[in-house]
Amino acid sequence: MGVERDTVRARALAEAVIDTIHALARSGEAEAIFLMGTAYDEGLGRPIDYGEAVRWYREAAGMEHVLAQHNLGNVYAAGRGIEQDWELAVRWWTPPAERGDAITQLRLGEAYEAGRGVEAVDTAVALTWYRRAAEAGNAQATEAVARLSGPGG
Secondary structure, eight states, X not given: OOSOOOHHHHHHHHHHHHHHHHHHHHTTOHHHHHHHHHHHHHTSSSOOOHHHHHHHHHHHHTTTOHHHHHHHHHHHHHTSSSOOOHHHHHHHHHHXXXXXXXXXXXXXXXXXXXXXXXXXXXXXXXXXXXXXXXXTTOXXXXXXXXXXXXTTX
């Protein structure tokens, strides 16, 4: 994103606001619920606890929070804090992809191209998702479109 990563500063900022975010999450604020998942997932203001991260992500994802759905798909794909399940990864990536999230569009393209979490390899569907992500400016998707389309794209 063009900003140098500063883990020390990020952790200090998280420590300063985590209690407020937790209170907002307990009151049902979707963004705060998502942020609690991120806090546990990345050790920001809370110790890393992937099971807790999944719990918070699930709650926010159930409220149709795009990034929570995105991250929950990532968690299932990686098997971080839960058993790896490509089908559930695809299921959680699909709503944000349909709403325009370029990274989940890329992930769906990869899933269909590899046949992970879907019924079978489907290059046509993979290409559709890659094209959508490429149109949103995703460089990896642009490369995948070129690779799958051959000369002339």
